[in-house]
Amino acid sequence: MSQKLVPALLAALFLAISSLSCARADAPAANGAAALSPDEAKRALDTLQDDKKRAQMIDTLRAIATASGPQQPAPQPNSPIPLSADGLGAQLMLTVSEEIGEISREIAGIARTLTHFPAFYYWIVRTANDPAAYNLLIEIAWKLALVLGCALSAEWVIFRLIRRPVAFLEGRVPQTARLPAPALPLADPPSSVADVTPAPEMQERRHSLARVWQIMLRLPFVFGRFVLELLPVLIFVGVATALLGTEIGVPTTVRLVILAVVNAYAFSRGLICLVRALAGPFGLFPVRAETAAYVEIWARRIVGVGISGIAFANVALLLGLHRAGYAALLRMVMLVVHLFIAVIILQCRRQVADAIRAPAERQGIAARLRNRVAGGWHYLAIALDLALWAVWALNIRNGYSLLLQYFVGTIAVALVARVVIMLTLSLIDRGFRIKPEILQRFPGLEIRANRYLPLLRRIVSGVIAFIGFVAVLEVWGVDAIVWFYGGQIGSRLISAVVTIGLAVLIAAAIWEASNALLDRQINTLSRDGHYARAARLRTFQPMLRTALLCLIATIVGLTALSEIGVNVAPLLAGAGIVGIAIGFGSQKLVQDLITGLFLLLENTVQVGDSVSVSGLSGVVENVSIRTIRLRAGDGAVHIVPFSAVTTITNASRGAGNASVSVNVAYKEDTDRAGQILKDIVDEMRREADFRALIRGDLELWGVDKVDGAMVSIVGQIRCTEAGRWPVQREFNRRMKLRFQQNGIEVASSVQTILMHIAPPADSAANLTPRRAAG
Incomplete structure (x- = not known):
């Protein structure tokens, strides 16, 4: 059945392709298909009957289907740390990216709204290419120069005329003023000096009244000086206005432009005169000359930039600048003014902070809050300054009332959060004060508790600060509490943080409890006299701590990763593969x-043992899971890996035998020499210095070796592990002295042989002296 079905399908496909090709080559048929001719049908039949041609046709159809089919999307690269689609990490990253994108779009929109640079560009290009606008600018320029020249000349003349009256008033301004002393009634004279001396409150009141009285006395002179300084400005405005009333003020655009410049100059001069009348050596509120100069300099900068910028914007508007460009120019000018104010705030932050800061003798929450505000008041002031500009620039509806609400609410939330933090931290500090009886029972508890105190303080402060931040967002109108409802990102984040925090807390409790139990067990064993077990546990302690730390860190890390949505199964599989690779590569x-591990489990060595390992001798200082560290007698440190250890000689296992080996001359009495050795050991055992080190009498084994020159006597003295070498050295010293006293000759290990050779007969005859001849 299948053999019949395949050719039929192929035939149908071939007919469909043929009909499509015919429809593309010729005119389209009415029903979308064309009838086959006898020749085409014959060729199709030949193709279907030929196995080779049929296979080629199948390959062609497969290639066409593959090329014309839907493109498969390219596989996305897998993340090194796979995140589940609904995991907390993926949701948090998506939320943060969306918020950042939204904020960037809003900032870009605000920047386009505030600047409108295309409006300035088109205005400049249009003005430069318009001959009428160019001629208008030339006319405005020469008429403005004429008006300003005449008005400034008149102002200079008036300024010269008022110099003497101004100097006269400045000389008459009272610098200090005292209140008239109140007359005391005659019927009630003061009984003592204390009754005349005013109280601190009375002194403060008298100072305040003195300042008010001084201002009242200076007011007429200051006002007269202000009027005189304002007179040249009024003359300037009058002359300019009179000139603009002539033909110079024609056309209207020229008059309005010149009038805008004249008003800006007059307004700037008037404000500077007002500032000098209020603050200065001759002002209504007397200040030092340096302070007055500082105030006047910044007043000139702010007034000059602000009024000049506004005047320029008005002139540009009269000359054809678009309304949007005019508004953007005003915003930029006012931004510069507000930045000047921010600079002033930064320059005066220390002086204002000293005024806000509480006196040193005052303590308590209020004083600490004042000190905190003194340290950061300039941040709030700068933020308020820029916020005022933003409300005005963005034309926010009810912006100033909302700003006041936000500002007051933010300060209130910050103060409440700070008070709560201080109260909570004080309670935490009080809770960490451990009672003396508990400290006596657990000596190291205070040190361990103080180790976690700074971290706990930071965590509590961070949690309260986060709650305060959410409250600030609510004050600003952001519905932040909705983020923490069920199913939202906030609730999942809090759940993950709480879970991770509990895991860390349990891990820390297990870690500290295990360390405390180990230390307590070591101290108990040492106190009860089980020094060997204590040394063994002290040897195991670093390895147990390391293994426990790795286990706790692994569990906490996997818990944290699973909470943020990371699939930990690939990590575990990768860790297993890495472990196998390390096992094969690091045999x-x-x-x-x-x-x-086996050496430690079998208690082969302990810290403090005297051992010989791989030809190296010394005292064990540390035993890790991989190496053993020896301290040699000369102070050198030997670190031996356990893989190089084949034999360990431990001389600290409760017993140490002092060897006895002496060679006496062959002629000596060995029984007498042995008795002397026993007497030496008996004497040493009766002495307090060696009584605890020697565990038994001398075990004299007898004569070990006899030859023609000497006799070897051997034996041993059973000692403790700490008494082996002291006893042996002292025994050898006494043996030498006793043998010398008793005349026992100690044989030398080196034998000297003297050989005497008789001389020959001839040599003897030659050596005999001859008698002289008779």
Whole structure:
């Protein structure tokens, strides 16, 4: 059945393709298909009957289907740390990216609204290419120069005329003023000096009244000086206005432009005169000359930039600048003014902070709040300054009332959060004060508790600060509490943080409890006299701590990753593969670990033992899971890996035998020499210095070796592990003295042989002296 079905399908496909090709080559048929001719049908039949041609046709159809089919999307690269689609990490990243994108779009929109640079560009290009606008600018320029020249000349003349009256008033301004002393009634004279001396409150009141009285006395002179300084400005405005009333003020655009410049100059001069009348050496509120100069300099900068910028914007508007460009120019000018105010705030932050800061003798929450405000008041002031500009620039409806609400609410939330933090931290500090009886029972508890106190303080402060931040968002109108409802990102984040925090808390409790139990057990064993067990546990302690720390860190890390949505299964699989690779590639390391583990489990060595390992001798200082560290007698440190350890000689296992070996001359009495050795040991055992080190009498084994020159006597003295070498050295010293006293000759290990050779007969005859001849 299948053999019949395949050719039929192929035939149908071939007919469909043929009909499509015919429809593309010729005119389209009415029903979308064309009838086959006898020749085409014959060729199709030949193709279907030929196996080779049929296979080629199948390959062609497969290639066409593959090329014309839907494109498969390229596989996305897998993340090194796979995040589940509904995991907390993925949701948090998506939320943050969306918020950042929204904020960037809003900032870009605000920037386009505030600047409108295209409006300035088109205005400049249009003015430069318009001959009428160019001629208008030339006319405005020469008429403005004429008006300003005449008005400034008249102002200079008036300024010269008022110099003497101004100097006269400045000389008459009272610098200090005292209140008239109140007359005391005659019927009630003061009984003592204390009755005349005013109280601190009375002194403060008298100072305030003195300042008010001084201002009242200075007011007429200051006002007269202000009027005189304002007179040249009024003359300037009058002359300019009179000139603009002539033909110079024609056309209207020229008059309005010149009038805008004249008003800006007059307004700037008037404000500077007002500032000098209020603050200065001759002002209504007397200040130092340096302060007055500082105030006047910044007043000139702010007034000059602000009024000049507004005047320029008005002139540009009269000359054809678009309304949007005019508004943007005003915003930029006022931004510069507000930035000047921010600079002033930064320059005066220390002086204002000193005024806000509480006196040193005052303590309590109020004083601490004042000190906190003194340290950061300039941040709030700068934020308020820029916020005022933003409300005005963005033309926010009810902006100033909302700003006041936000500002007051933010300060209130910050103060409440700060008070709560201080109260909570004080309670935490009080809770960490451990009672003396508990400290006596657990000596190291205070040190461990103080180790976590700074971290706990930071965590509590961070949690309260986060709650305060959410409250600030609510004050600003952001519905932030909705983020923490069920299913939202906030609730999942809090759940993850709480879970991770509990895991860390339990891990820290297990870690500290295990360390405390180990230390307590070591101290108990040492106190009860089980020094060997204490040394063994002290040897195991670093390895147990390391293993426990790795286990706790792994569990906490996997818990944290699973909470934020990371699939930990690939990590575990990768860790297993890495472990297998390390096992195969680091066989020496694995051998060190396994050998060290069994040596420690079998209690072969302990810290403090005197051992010989791999030809190296010394005292064990540290035993890790991989190496053993020896301190040699000369102070050198030997670190031996366990893989190099084949034999360990431990001389600290409760017993140490002092060897006895002496060579006496062959002629000496060995029984007498042995008795002397026994007497030496008996004397040493009766002495307090060696009584605890020697565990038994001398075990004299007898004569070990006899030859023609000497006799070897051997034996041993059973001692403790700490008494082996002291007893042996003292025994050898006494043996030498006793043998010398008793005349026992100690044989030398080197035998000297003297050989005497008789001389020959001829040599003897030659050596005999001859008698002289008779």
